[in-house]
Amino acid sequence: MSIEVRNLNKRFGQTVVCDNLNLDIPAGELVALLGPSGSGKTTLLRIIAGLEVPDSGTVLFHGEDATNTDVRDRQVGFVFQHYALFAHMTIFENVAFGLRVRPKATRPPEAQIKAKVMELLKLVQLDWIADRYPHQLSGGQRQRIALARALAVEPKVLLLDEPFGALDAKVRKELRRWLRRLHDEMHVTSVFVTHDQEEAMEVADRIVVMNHGRIEQDGPPDEVYDHPATPFVLQFLGDVN
Numbered sequence: 121m122s123i124e125v126r127n128l129n130k131r132f133g134q135t136v137v138c139d140n141l142n143l144d145i146p147a148g149e150l151v152a153l154l155g156p157s158g159s160g161k162t163t164l165l166r167i168i169a170g171l172e173v174p175d176s177g178t179v180l181f182h183g184e185d186a187t188n189t190d191v192r193d194r195q196v197g198f199v200f201q202h203y204a205l206f207a208h209m210t211i212f213e214n215v216a217f218g219l220r221v222r223p224k225a226t227r228p229p230e231a232q233i234k235a236k237v238m239e240l241l242k243l244v245q246l247d248w249i250a251d252r253y254p255h256q257l258s259g260g261q262r263q264r265i266a267l268a269r270a271l272a273v274e275p276k277v278l279l280l281d282e283p284f285g286a287l288d289a290k291v292r293k294e295l296r297r298w299l300r301r302l303h304d305e306m307h308v309t310s311v312f313v314t315h316d317q318e319e320a321m322e323v324a325d326r327i328v329v330m331n332h333g334r335i336e337q338d339g340p341p342d343e344v345y346d347h348p349a350t351p352f353v354l355q356f357l358g359d360v361n
């Protein structure tokens with residue numbers, strides 16, 4: 121599902137967080153929102169998600185105004201850094217959750233839920249720990265489960281906010297490959313917030329560099345890296361995160 125952001129503005133008090141943002145994301149693309157802390161990445165992601173209301177402007181999903189639609193109706197999946205798994209539920213129950221809480225009319229039968237959950241657990245190669253609880257898993261395994269859980273409802277759009285931020289470098293690298301693989305296999309459109317340029321370069325089809333609520337550059341990783349469009353991008357890419 122394509123996502124279009126049109127003339128988006130958002131302030132918190134005096135702080136301009138989205139400064140007339142425009143962005144086109146074609147269906148199937150994996151886009152990284154890259155920028156320093158406070159540049160407005162999370163707010164843009166939350167507006168796309170429908171979790172935050174803009175002061176003005178619109179977000180179009182597949183050409184339709186999505187501003188007033190319920191998040192679930194938009195078929196959006198989320199993975200957040202601190203979006204912890206439910207501690208009292210098994211891994212299986214965690215992944216099944218989004219399907220089980222659906223209104224009866226759209227809830228699949230239990231056998232179908234089971235098949236779907238096991239398929240996803242196999243996809244992230246963690247079907248062998250379906251009966252365990254989150255505290256029995258490593259951080260990397262937990263985020264693989266978080267990815268599976270987000271994908272269980274078959275979203276068209278996957279939104280990720282620093283999903284691997286709390287993990288060490290080796291595990292982060294591994295999870296990037298998982299994200300890329302799941303994105304491709306599930307045919308979603310993904311928007312991924314990170315302040316880590318290496319992560320953005322490695323995983324994304326396109327990088328949107330943000331600064332003070334504005335888009336400094338928007339292009340494929342090679343282009344952004346080889347031809348920084350502004351002094352800010354040049355400096356930001358030069359900094360070792």
Ligand code: ADP
Pocket residue numbers: 132135137155156157158159160161162163164
């Ligand atoms: P980033 O994800 O790039 O770190 P954010 O979108 O989280 O940026 O934040 C952008 C700016 O908006 C920051 O200055 C932050 O303090 C401010 N901000 C974010 N959310 C709120 C809020 N709910 N209330 C007030 N200020 C906020």
